[in-house]
Amino acid sequence: xxxxxxxxxxxxxxxxxxxxxxxxxxxxxxxxxxxxxxxxxxxxxxxxxxxxxxxxxxxxxxxxxxxxxxxxxxxxxxxxxxxxxxxxxxxxxxxxxxxxxxxxxxxxxxxxxxxxxxxxxxxxxxxxxxxxxxxxxxxxxxxxxxxxxxxxxxxxxxxxxxxxxxxxxxxxxxxxxxxxxxxxxxxxxxxxxxxxxxxxxxxxxxxxxxxxxxxxxxxxxxxxxxxxxxxxxxxxxxxxxxxxxxxxxxxxxxxxxxxxxxxxxxxxxxxxxxxxxxxxxxxxxxxxxxxxxxxxxxxxxxxxxxxxxxxxxxxxxxxxxxxxxxxxxxxxxxxxxxxxxxxxxxxxxxxxxxxxxxxxxxxxxxxxxxxxxxxxxxx
Amino acid sequence: xxxxxxxxxxxxxxxxxxxxxxxxxxxxxxxxxxxxxxxxxxxxxxxxxxxxxxxxxxxxxxxxxxxxxxxxxxxxxxxxxxxxxxxxxxxxxxxxxxxxxxxxxxxxxxxxxxxxxxxxxxxxxxxxxxxxxxxxxxxxxxxxxxxxxxxxxxxxxxxxxxxxxxxxxxxxxxxxxxxxxxxxxxxxxxxxxxxxxxxxxxxxxxxxxxxxxxxxxxxxxxxxxxxxxxxxxxxxxxxxxxxxxxxxxxxxxxxxxxxxxxxxxxxxxxxxxxxxxxxxxxxxxxxxxxxxxxxxxxxxxxxxxxxxxxxxxxxxxxxxxxxxxxxxxxxxxxxxxxxxxxxxxxxxxxxxxxxxxxxxxxxxxxxxxxxxxxxxxxxxxxxxxxxxxxxxxxxxxxxxxx
Numbered sequence: 113x114x115x116x117x118x119x120x121x122x123x124x125x126x127x128x129x130x131x132x133x134x135x136x137x138x139x140x141x142x143x144x145x146x147x148x149x150x151x152x153x154x155x156x157x158x159x160x161x162x163x164x165x166x167x168x169x170x171x172x173x174x175x176x177x178x179x180x181x182x183x184x185x186x187x188x189x190x191x192x193x194x195x196x197x198x199x200x201x202x203x204x205x206x207x208x209x210x211x212x213x214x215x216x217x218x219x220x221x222x223x224x225x226x227x228x229x230x231x232x233x234x235x236x237x238x239x240x241x242x243x244x245x246x247x248x249x250x251x252x253x254x255x256x257x258x259x260x261x262x263x264x265x266x267x268x269x270x271x272x273x274x275x276x277x278x279x280x281x282x283x284x285x286x287x288x289x290x291x292x293x294x295x296x297x298x299x300x301x302x303x304x305x306x307x308x309x310x311x312x313x314x315x316x317x318x319x320x321x322x323x324x325x326x327x328x329x330x331x332x333x334x335x336x337x338x339x340x341x342x343x344x345x346x347x348x349x350x351x352x353x354x355x356x357x358x359x360x361x362x363x364x365x366x367x368x369x370x371x372x373x374x375x376x377x378x379x380x381x382x383x384x385x386x387x388x389x390x391x392x393x394x395x396x397x398x399x400x401x402x403x404x405x406x407x408x409x410x411x412x413x414x415x416x417x418x419x420x421x422x423x424x425x426x427x428x429x430x431x432x433x434x435x436x437x438x439x440x441x442x443x444x445x446x447x448x449x450x451x452x453x454x455x456x457x458x459x460x461x462x463x464x465x466x467x468x469x470x471x472x473x474x475x476x477x478x479x480x481x482x483x484x485x486x487x488x489x490x491x
Numbered sequence: 492x493x494x495x496x497x498x499x500x501x502x503x504x505x506x507x508x509x510x511x512x513x514x515x516x517x518x519x520x521x522x523x524x525x526x527x528x529x530x531x532x533x534x535x536x537x538x539x540x541x542x543x544x545x546x547x548x549x550x551x552x553x554x555x556x557x558x559x560x561x562x563x564x565x566x567x568x569x570x571x572x573x574x575x576x577x578x579x580x581x582x583x584x585x586x587x588x589x590x591x592x593x594x595x596x597x598x599x600x601x602x603x604x605x606x607x608x609x610x611x612x613x614x615x616x617x618x619x620x621x622x623x624x625x626x627x628x629x630x631x632x633x634x635x636x637x638x639x640x641x642x643x644x645x646x647x648x649x650x651x652x653x654x655x656x657x658x659x660x661x662x663x664x665x666x667x668x669x670x671x672x673x674x675x676x677x678x679x680x681x682x683x684x685x686x687x688x689x690x691x692x693x694x695x696x697x698x699x700x701x702x703x704x705x706x707x708x709x710x711x712x713x714x715x716x717x718x719x720x721x722x723x724x725x726x727x728x729x730x731x732x733x734x735x736x737x738x739x740x741x742x743x744x745x746x747x748x749x750x751x752x753x754x755x756x757x758x759x760x761x762x763x764x765x766x767x768x769x770x771x772x773x774x775x776x777x778x779x780x781x782x783x784x785x786x787x788x789x790x791x792x793x794x795x796x797x798x799x800x801x802x803x804x805x806x807x808x809x810x811x812x813x814x815x816x817x818x819x820x821x822x823x824x825x826x827x828x829x830x831x832x833x834x835x836x837x838x839x840x841x842x843x844x845x846x847x848x849x850x851x852x853x854x855x856x857x858x859x860x861x862x863x864x865x866x867x868x869x870x871x872x873x874x875x876x877x878x879x880x881x882x883x884x885x886x887x888x889x890x891x892x893x
Contacts, residue, residue: 115801116800387881393878398873412793486778491781
């Protein structure tokens with residue numbers, strides 16, 4: 113029963129919803145934005161999330177994990193999407209944890225994963241080097257130097273890049289800039305000398321940074337797994353991230369759509385609720401139908417991570433492309449159907465609109481994933 | 492779960508042993524068995540396959556055994572479907588009685604009606620057709636005007652029904668008729684079963700843009716119908732009709748008309764009719780349209796699965812109400828996509844110069860236009876979602892119920 117939540121997952125979802133609506137509603141993100149908060153999230157919130165076990169949902173029990181799998185993680189992410197909760201959850205507990213889990217040596221897993229599980233170590237994947245997602249287009253170099261390496265290059269759009277304790281940097285050990293082979297991932301503590309971090313303030317008021325590495329010294333035990341062979345597992349890490357982001361986006365879409373439908377029932381013009389007009393009803397009903405599809409796609413994608421890894425790539429692209437499309441459509445309709453108040457900062461709808469646009473760019477836009485789906489299907 | 496695994500194993504073995512090899516090949520329209528007084532089998536194998544399935548109750552797998560059904564649970568029914576699909580077993584009996592009338596009779600019929608009709612449906616004795624729409628009552632079905640006057644011991648029926656599928660080959664028709672012309676429109680309607688052999692019933696085929704004439708107009712001229720043929724209570728036929736529409740929409744979403752014409756799957760069509768460069772379709776627009784369609788069908792397939800899993804888990808979800816809309820719109824998209832991929836080879840109307848598959852593609856494209864009209868237009872489906880799922884208020888002044 114992959115497409116229906118089990119009792120454990122339902123409970124987790126309920127707990128998450130209650131907790132986030134109380135501790136991290138959209139107004140909390142607004143407060144962080146208005147205060148120009150230097151960290152960009154509330155560390156006390158993250159401590160509580162870790163206490164609830166969210167930092168370790170996908171991690172095995174032997175490193176202190178909850179071992180609920182991606183289907184468990186998915187319901188939590190959906191709830192964080194509903195309230196636009198800012199936290200290290202995605203960059204650390206999904207992407208960072210998956211990278212260590214899939215790519216790390218046994219010693220690295222034993223060193224880092226218990227800290228991740230406890231919420232004591234936050235991570236950020238430094239991957240992108242251009243303004244579009246191009247996972248193999250890596251010019252950042254990892255070159256041998258004495259017993260270790262030197263890391264040089266520049267990374268863009270690093271989620272949590274300015275706040276994470278350590279960066280997981282994708283760099284090239286060999287090959288041409290666009291080659292799929294010869295990639296390495298190195299773990300670099302944020303305060304390492306030669307690491308220059310510039311926080312970028314983006315439309316969604318969430319955390320991102322541009323980071324320059326100026327011949328940063330890297331010891332060989334900082335290389336995750338084997339040097340030059342990250343290509344074997346990096347794509348799987350990105351696919352997990354794509355599916356997790358789709359789950360978060362689903363939560364946001366559900367929330368923004370629920371708010372829109374409520375407004376259609378409440379707002380009166382021409383003496384009747386505007387939701388009684390067929391022109392709006394059909395648009396809302398068609399969104400509802402799209403939402404049904406998106407729910408099935410996300411649930412299946414989460415299940416695939418846990419149970420059918422051979423389907424991972426195709427489901428990740430289906431899920432991300434589906435939610436990219438729906439995220440844009442649903443937030444645009446939300447603003448339009450709210451009318452004038454929809455374009456004011458006072459209403460929270462604008463926060464959903466802006467977050468959707470950033471989320472669409474994370475780990476691949478619609479075009480990227482449609483192209484990838486077609487290529488995987490052989491046309 | 493163990494019991495289900497065992498059921499699957501037994502079902503697989505039984506199907507292997509009992510489904511003749513010829514009944515595991517795709518069938519043509521002429522080979523479909525629709526039962527009825529005038530029905531005939533295309534081959535001895537078709538008859539044997541039908542009889543074996545019938546004797547096991549598996550023409551109606553989930554109906555109670557007391558009425559000739561198989562008595563299977565929904566989970567077992569799903570397994571049977573999967574196992575039949577696995578070996579491409581043909582549907583042994585095509586029947587609106589099975590798919591539409593039967594489920595409504597199980598819910599609303601009297602014991603006598605169930606005894607009279609359900610086993611006959613399972614056995615394929617009569618072919619049924621549906622009499623809902625009228626020339627003046629399409630989407631606004633409740634404005635129907637076919638009258639059934641109470642004449643003491645019988646009803647006297649006058650009027651006409653349109654889009655009655657295969658009425659010229661059917662034995663019985665289930666109809667919505669007006670029994671109280673003074674009541675509010677949904678409240679004066681009754682659900683009536685009429686033997687097409689009754690004096691005063693006549694049919695005329697309607698030719699469609701596809702060139703087919705599956706549909707008829709059916710006329711009733713002073714037709715006498717026994718009162719025992721009323722299903723449910725007098726003037727409460729609308730509830731029966733609505734229940735039955737749910738079955739029809741589900742069916743259309745699932746089988747999408749299940750046309751016996753052979754159509755080329757879009758990806759296969761792309762391989763045959765489009766140029767590839769470096770393993771990719773060279774025409775960027777068509778490649779993009781194809782991936783849009785394929786991703787959508789993938790999502791729809793998963794949503795059917797979710798809908799099934801929800802039902803099996805006893806969750807009353809809202810998925811089902813969107814499926815007719817999504818499924819039939821996707822079929823229309825597919826047929827437009829195929830035409831675009833095949834270019835002028837997808838526009839052949841008659842041989843020579845085109846393969847049979849190419850000719851089918853053209854006809855199916857024309858036929859697909861009916862998918863989003865029959866069984867409730869897409870616009871009516873959106874009304875249903877807006878009002879029943881989202882609970883948006885009814886449009887001002889319109890006295891409608893969908």
